Amino acid sequence: MQLTGAKILMECLVEQGVDTIFGYPGGTILNVYDELYNYENNGMMKHILTAHEQGACHAADGYARSTGKVGVCFATSGPGCTNLVTGIATAYMDSAPIVCITCNVGTALLGKDSFQEVDITGVTMPITKCNYLVRDVKDLADTVREAFAIARSGRPGPVLIDIPKNVTAEKAEYESLARSVHGTAGRLGALMSRASEDFKAPEPDHNDIEKLVEMIAESKKPMIICGGGVVRSRAHQELNELVNRIDAPAAVTLMGAGGLQGRDRHVTGMIGMHGSQASNMAVDACDLLIAIGCRFSDRVALKPSTFARNAKIVQIDIDRSEINKNVQTDHHIIGDAKRVLELLLERVRPAKHEDWMKYVFSFKTETEYDEASDHLTPQQVLTAIAKILPQDTIVATDVGQHQMWAIQHFHFDYPGQLLTSGGFGTMGFGLGAAIGAQISHPDKCVLHVTGDGCFRMNCHELATEQYYNLPIINVVFNNGVLGMVRQWQTLIYDKHYAATNLDRSPDFVKLAEAYGLSGARVTNVEELEKALKEALSCGHGYVIDCVIDMDEKVRPMVGGGSHITDFMLNS
Amino acid sequence: MANIERQTLAVLVDNEAGVLSRVTRLFSGKGYNIESLAVGTTDDPQVSRITIEIKANEDQTRLIASQLRKLICVHSVKVLVPDHAIRRELVLIKVMANTAESRNEVIQIANIFRSSIIDVSVASLTLAVIGDESKAEAIQNLLKEFGILELVRTGMVALERGQFTIDEQTKVKGEYDYGKNVL
Numbered sequence A: 001m002q003l004t005g006a007k008i009l010m011e012c013l014v015e016q017g018v019d020t021i022f023g024y025p026g027g028t029i030l031n032v033y034d035e036l037y038n039y040e041n042n043g044m045m046k047h048i049l050t051a052h053e054q055g056a057c058h059a060a061d062g063y064a065r066s067t068g069k070v071g072v073c074f075a076t077s078g079p080g081c082t083n084l085v086t087g088i089a090t091a092y093m094d095s096a097p098i099v100c101i102t103c104n105v106g107t108a109l110l111g112k113d114s115f116q117e118v119d120i121t122g123v124t125m126p127i128t129k130c131n132y133l134v135r136d137v138k139d140l141a142d143t144v145r146e147a148f149a150i151a152r153s154g155r156p157g158p159v160l161i162d163i164p165k166n167v168t169a170e171k172a173e174y175e176s177l178a179r180s181v182h183g184t185a186g187r188l189g190a191l192m193s194r195a196s197e198d199f200k201a202p203e204p205d206h207n208d209i210e211k212l213v214e215m216i217a218e219s220k221k222p223m224i225i226c227g228g229g230v231v232r233s234r235a236h237q238e239l240n241e242l243v244n245r246i247d248a249p250a251a252v253t254l255m256g257a258g259g260l261q262g263r264d265r266h267v268t269g270m271i272g273m274h275g276s277q278a279s280n281m282a283v284d285a286c287d288l289l290i291a292i293g294c295r296f297s298d299r300v301a302l303k304p305s306t307f308a309r310n311a312k313i314v315q316i317d318i319d320r321s322e323i324n325k326n327v328q329t330d331h332h333i334i335g336d337a338k339r340v341l342e343l344l345l346e347r348v349r350p351a352k353h354e355d356w357m358k359y360v361f362s363f364k365t366e367t368e369y370d371e372a373s374d375h376l377t378p379q380q381v382l383t384a385i386a387k388i389l390p391q392d393t394i395v396a397t398d399v400g401q402h403q404m405w406a407i408q409h410f411h412f413d414y415p416g417q418l419l420t421s422g423g424f425g426t427m428g429f430g431l432g433a434a435i436g437a438q439i440s441h442p443d444k445c446v447l448h449v450t451g452d453g454c455f456r457m458n459c460h461e462l463a464t465e466q467y468y469n470l471p472i473i474n475v476v477f478n479n480g481v482l483g484m485v486r487q488w489q490t491l492i493y494d495k496h497y498a499a500t501n502l503d504r505s506p507d508f509v510k511l512a513e514a515y516g517l518s519g520a521r522v523t524n525v526e527e528l529e530k531a532l533k534e535a536l537s538c539g540h541g542y543v544i545d546c547v548i549d550m551d552e553k554v555r556p557m558v559g560g561g562s563h564i565t566d567f568m569l570n571s
Numbered sequence B: 001m002a003n004i005e006r007q008t009l010a011v012l013v014d015n016e017a018g019v020l021s022r023v024t025r026l027f028s029g030k031g032y033n034i035e036s037l038a039v040g041t042t043d044d045p046q047v048s049r050i051t052i053e054i055k056a057n058e059d060q061t062r063l064i065a066s067q068l069r070k071l072i073c074v075h076s077v078k079v080l081v082p083d084h085a086i087r088r089e090l091v092l093i094k095v096m097a098n099t100a101e102s103r104n105e106v107i108q109i110a111n112i113f114r115s116s117i118i119d120v121s122v123a124s125l126t127l128a129v130i131g132d133e134s135k136a137e138a139i140q141n142l143l144k145e146f147g148i149l150e151l152v153r154t155g156m157v158a159l160e161r162g163q164f165t166i167d168e169q170t171k172v173k174g175e176y177d178y179g180k181n182v183l
Helices: A005-015 A027-041 A053-067 A085-093 A137-152 A165-169 A179-184 A186-193 A206-218 A228-232 A236-246 A277-285 A337-347 A354-360 A378-388 A401-409 A429-440 A452-467 A483-492 A508-514 A525-538 B019-029 B058-070 B100-112 B133-146 B171-180
Strands: A002-004 A020-023 A046-049 A071-075 A098-104 A130-133 A159-164 A171-173 A222-226 A250-252 A267-270 A288-292 A312-317 A331-334 A394-397 A446-451 A473-478 A518-522 A542-547 A567-569 B005-014 B034-041 B047-056 B074-080 B085-096 B116-120 B124-131 B148-153 B157-160
Touching: A002 A005, A005 A027, A005 A137, A005 A165, A005 A171, A020 A053, A020 A429, A027 A046, A027 A071, A027 A098, A027 A165, A046 A429, A046 A452, A053 A071, A053 A085, A053 A098, A053 A429, A053 A452, A085 A098, A098 A137, A098 A165, A130 A137, A137 A159, A137 A171, A137 A179, A137 A186, A159 A165, A179 A186, A206 A288, A206 A312, A206 A331, A206 A337, A222 A236, A222 A277, A228 A236, A228 A337, A236 A337, A250 A277, A267 A277, A267 A401, A277 A354, A288 A337, A378 A401, A378 A473, A378 A525, A394 A401, A394 A429, A401 A446, A401 A473, A401 A483, A429 A446, A429 A452, A446 A452, A452 A473, A452 A508, A473 A508, A473 A525, A508 A518, A508 A542, A518 A525, A525 A542, B005 B019, B005 B058, B005 B157, B019 B034, B019 B047, B019 B058, B047 B058, B058 B074, B058 B171, B074 B157, B085 B133, B100 B116, B100 B124, B100 B133, B124 B133, B133 B148
Parallel strands: A020 A046, A020 A071, A071 A098, A098 A159, A130 A159, A222 A250, A222 A288, A250 A267, A288 A312, A312 A331, A394 A446, A446 A473, A473 A542, A518 A542
Antiparallel strands: A002 A171, B005 B047, B005 B074, B034 B047, B085 B124, B085 B148, B085 B157, B116 B124
16 A cells, blocks of 8 residues: 555554654654554544654653553654754663654755754764664565564663654555564564574573572572663562562662552661661661662662672663673673563472661661651642552652652652652653643552752643643642752752752742642641642642752762762751 | 783673664773774674773783673673784874885885775875784884875784683673673
């Protein structure tokens, strides 16, 4: 069947099971949107128009993280696609599967500094798993199939397809192909045929598994780190079973939150720079450290040379290039976290480590705060949220103090419950991600935790929240300063508060009203609880502006590059 | 930390637009200067082979090789160990030779190095030398006194000695493939 490039693209998205696209149109992508018009009218596709392309990219990312499916976003050439760049880098650092489709000027205009032209494949090369410039409409279907396969497989990540405008109008033969046979046809087939045996039928090495089983049996003080890989591979049940069977304390990284039942008695909380005392002390004392889907970032292994210095370190990862990258390991297993854990569970024998558990849990797993404070504290805000909102609420955060407080305080129970920019630390990520999560989970409560600095960056997406009637609850930790940077200035830079004062407009309640939402400014727990109840029942978006003190700190804290138990601030 | 040495990487890639920049940007992104780079198609016209030389220690080289293997356009990567590899480059040198005497001398030097004279003019001779960097350096030093007008190198190309090839199926290669893509 002869179809235009635009129609082939839409058909390929249908092949992939895509039903939602986040995006923003423009000159070069008009042919695609013209085709999308028909698919929307048929009810086959839903398009969410955001206020800014960055918001579309974060929304696709939030959609992907909360569902485990591939998120899709559209943008036009030039500024449209460069606006995606921060979003793509965010997805890349946290291994979130998204496919960005951008259109470029026609092939005859490429390379001539045409209006709204940019070499977006060149720009995004370091922040995508792979990207494509499709010059021939005949290659389009194969390219889209390959892009989705690459985005979702192995270690997931963003992929970008750039299509010149004339290619979206030209016609080529298109034949629908079931997703199950994509790996045997076209470019993907060629990619598969050149790979080694292990590539085609991937299975973790059984001898490697056997060795780890022995190491676990010999260990007296085992410890587990749950990283983002557990969340991506949805291996939470398997990991919970392993932790309980070998009776080992388990810490979670920022990206690993939700990979373990947050309330399990083995969970020591977060590890690293703002990790709990129990996590950091345990990793220093353990004799066997099993890190699953964790890349030992500089926020976890602050000082790689002394990290887990008394332990044999075992790294389980799907990405071979992560082994020995940041921390030297003693053993590794390459494979998908879920499959490796399944194989482990077939063989690992139950164990009890009472003394070791008692030692680890003699340290605090949570930070203690002054509950009697006369003004509203971050902890009071989080306690009230936990009390009033449903337990399975999806939490999207921005970046900074509020992010750390929220993650330390909440107990996440399933993968995709927490959406946060861990690797890239993107301020302004939260609202877009919350929109993606609410679109894919219309029946769940979605909470967006943010700070005044972060919220100001992308608050224009409140328009999207309003237009699509998304009942996202935005809780702003408003301390009038750039809190985390100020904390560093207080502790490390002699209280030189350079450019961290944010005591300025807008009034967030009025802003919410201007966008057609409701809002409330709260200064104590009663007002807050009342606002939360109203937000939950009002059926539309809500902004709660929580006034907190500018000198609240995230505790505990270990300085960058310091040994993991050298706490600069205690819990 | 192991010593910083000249390291040779052989990389098989798709012969497509943009592939070379995908490969080289990995090096620039980590702050390595590429000492030498040579690219050309292989016996299969859809596959190119890149030989890259950098100054790095063993750990750094292993890390960059493993990141190269992650690229979809990369088929295989091998770090070539100097003792088990042959490395050659072609150097073209244009030397000033405007007297019969100097022409004779340059031709003699060329013969000793088994290099060929590929162009002659009234005032100059152009030599083609094949070898590793020590041979190129030696002839360069000898020709300096005549006046080197221009010099160009192809960049080092290298192959492993014996019957081994870049495509060997090993456990480690399988591990890399797994990380790249489980389709």
